[in-house]
Amino acid sequence: xxxxxxxxxxxxxxxxxxxxxxxxxxxxxxxxxxxxxxxxxxxxxxxxxxxxxxxxxxxxxxxxxxxxxxxxxxxxxxxxxxxxxxxxxxxxxxxxxxxxxxxxxxxxxxxxxxxxxxxxxxxxxxxxxxxxxxxxxxxxxxxxxxxxxxxxxxxxxxxxxxxxxxx
Numbered sequence: 001x002x003x004x005x006x007x008x009x010x011x012x013x014x015x016x017x018x019x020x021x022x023x024x025x026x027x028x029x030x031x032x033x034x035x036x037x038x039x040x041x042x043x044x045x046x047x048x049x050x051x052x053x054x055x056x057x058x059x060x061x062x063x064x065x066x067x068x069x070x071x072x073x074x075x076x077x078x079x080x081x082x083x084x085x086x087x088x089x090x091x092x093x094x095x096x097x098x099x100x101x102x103x104x105x106x107x108x109x110x111x112x113x114x115x116x117x118x119x120x121x122x123x124x125x126x127x128x129x130x131x132x133x134x135x136x137x138x139x140x141x142x143x144x145x146x147x148x149x150x151x152x153x154x155x156x157x158x159x160x161x162x163x164x165x166x167x
Contacts, residue, residue: 011074017042018086026073033057033068035076036083044084044113048142055141058114059083065121065140084113087120096120096158105154107145114141119155127162129155 014023017040026035031050036042036059045068048056052067059068060082087094093101096119106112115138122129122137129137134155135148143151 011077013073013077015076015079015081017081018083028072028074030073031069032059032066032071032073032076032081035073036068036081039073042083042085046110046113048110053142054111055114055118056111058117058141060117060121063121063124065118082117082120084116087116095161096123096155099154099157100151103150103154103157105146105151111141111143111145115143115151119151119158123155123158123162128159131156134159 009028010025011028012023013026013035014021016022017036022040024035024039026039033045033047036045037047045059046056047069048054050069052070055067057068058065060066060080061071061076062080063082087097096116100106100112100116105115118138118141119134122134126133131152134152138148138151138155
């Protein structure tokens with residue numbers, strides 16, 4: 001039995017991206033990564049493996065790390081999305097970005113956005129992680145250039161400079 005109903009090839013997507021409300025059209029099978037890059041011009045989200053393994057496309061969706069290459073743009077509808085472009089304050093790097101710079105936590109820069117977003121989520125949940133906790137939180141991100149230690153040190157440096165909140 002065949003259906004007379006054809007699936008729509010375009011969906012309307014409304015979401016908040018980096019604090020700004022957006023609405024647009026996306027192909028039904030378009031990934032959130034492609035939508036962010038092509039429709040919104042947010043090219044900081046990189047496409048590496050396109051299988052969710054490398055972590056280059058990591059963004060925050062409702063404050064949780066997500067692989068933008070594995071999400072459809074339509075799945076972002078009604079959600080709060082944060083990309084690496086949303087980390088800086090105006091034209092100034094935020095503390096974590098500055099720490100990556102200071103510690104040389106990047107070389108080619110391709111994976112950097114994904115690491116920054118994963119580390120942002122970690123520090124929001126746990127402002128003073130141990131080295132093992134940092135390594136674990138970043139284990140889903142792959143870098144072929146740095147050897148990871150400078151990235152871990154950049155995150156730990158920010159954590160050490162975060163005042164502890166008394167319960």
